[in-house]
Amino acid sequence: MNYQLITSDAQLQSICNRAKQHARIALDTEFVRTRTYYPHLGLIQLFDGEQLSLIDPLGISQWQPLRELLTDPDVLKFIHAGSEDLEVFWNSFQCMPAPIxxxxxxxxxxxxxxxCGFATLVAEYLNVELDKSESRTDWLARPLSEKQCEYAAADVYxxxxxxxxxxxxxxxxGYLGAAKDESxxxxxxxxxILMPECAYKDISNAWQLRPRQLACLKKLAAWRLNQARERDLAVxxxxxxxxxxQVARYMPTSLAELDALGLSGQEIRCHGRRLLAMAAESRDLPEEECPAQIVNLIDYPGYRKAFKEIKSLIAQVSESHSFNAELLASRRQINQLLxxxxxxxxxxxxxxxxxxWRGKWLAEPVAEILENYSVS
Incomplete structure (x- = not known):
């Protein structure tokens, strides 16, 4: 397949203008995210049905033409398993491709x-076996090899x-409208975007902590998230x-106690005194300012029975429509509902x-189930 490597602002302007003349385009990204909080963009693949372009972000400074293409309502964008790609676009260009x-x-x-993976579908429907050997390559290293470029190009071609x-x-x-809504x-x-003051709720076993310990965890989790974002470091x-x-549970008063809790030497050297300060602040916090204890959903009265009933409903509806039950409802979505x-x-x-689209099939029967589970 033929592709063009885009390394300048002028080239980007040209290919975006050309792509806007088409009703649909294919998009993909390659990025690196090993120790960082944010994904680091290494390549953008764009195919308009005629011209296949590999956009090298390291040599481009003027991104407005791409932003205009990504948000052009007359150009439909296709991605595959694109949740992380969408995050890359949002973080890199402060816009989201649409319609998608x-x-x-x-x-x-x-x-x-x-x-279902892209290679599996391409093999089934197009009878082409894709080489996935470059999937874990370093997309920030330059120059990109021919093999890397061919791998990247195939993902949109x-x-x-x-x-x-x-x-x-x-x-x-009859599901195209639902597929558009889901995308x-x-x-x-x-x-x-997760607000720092809410980050403590996502910490495993936060529900085991008492209100004052939760107050400490709230401070710690907000501080950690802010640090991760400021330093671009995975949390x-x-x-x-x-x-x-552990720090939230025991609220230590010395570096030695931090060591006894199992913190690494680096964690103690870099952050020990700040952790102790937050623990001290939490000990002095008025009781009324401490967060309410978190309810562990699976221990909530009626949870297991309600979950089972909703799960059974999901199985019936998905079977009647001949698609995977996990598409209709994940465990996260059922828990969100409860x-x-x-x-x-x-x-x-x-x-x-x-x-x-889920509400059209589930809103009424789910409401009937929930009538049997009163709000405490």
Whole structure:
């Protein structure tokens, strides 16, 4: 396949102008994210059906033409398993590709497993075996090898013909609107930013802590998240989650106690005194300013029975529509629904199971189930 390596602002302007003349394009990214908080963009692949471009971000400074293409409402963008790619676009260019359809979502609506890989689908529908040997390569190293470029190019070259096949199958089944909604929901999730003051709720076993210990964990988790973002460092490379929890539980008063809790030498050297200061602040905090204890959902009265009933409903509905039950509802989505029903978390919006395309099939039967589980 032929491709063009884009290394200048003028080239980027040209290919984006050309791509905007097409009704649909294929997109992909290659990035590196090993120890960093943010993904580091190494390459953008763009195919408009005629011109295949590999955009090298290291040599480009003027990104407005790409932003305009990504947000052009008249150009449909296809990705495959693109949740992380969408995060890359959002972090790198402060915009989200739209309108967008994820071919992995299309495949799921046509009966494939929820996480069906691109190579598997290309082999099945296009009878082409893709070489995936470069999937773990360093995309920030330069120069890029010919093998790297060919690997990257294939990911968008076959995406458009695959999308055409899956779009037709999904539309024939009557699920194209749902697939578009699901793809948009995936993009929306990637735009959601965790507020530092809420980070403690995502720490494993936070529910085991008492209010004052939670106050400490709240300070620690917010500090760690801010550190990770400021230093572009994965949160567990700031301080490991289990060690953060230990500090919150025992609220140590000395560096020796931190060592006894199992913190690494580097964690103690770099952050020990700050951790002790936050523990001290938490000990002095008025009781009324401590967070309420977190309810462990699986121990909530009626949880197991309600979960089982909803899971059974999901199986029935997905079987009647001939697609994977995990597409209709994940464990996370069922738990989100039950937390909302029992008012265990602040209701930011309706749960995913009872809105959008899922709501058309699930809202009424789910409401009937939940009537049997009162709010305490």
């Amino acid at each position: 359809i994820d071919t992995q979502v299309l495949a799921a609506f046509t009966g494939h497993p929820l996480s 076959y995406l458009l013909p695959l999308a055409d096949i899956l779009m037709a199958k999904t539309e024939q089944l 948009a929901l995936i993009a929306q999730r990637r735009k959601e 567990n490379f700031v301080i490991r989650e289990e060690n953060l929890w 937390c909302w029903h029992w008012k265990l978390k602040s209701p930011e919006q309706q749960p995913e199971l009872i809105r959008g």
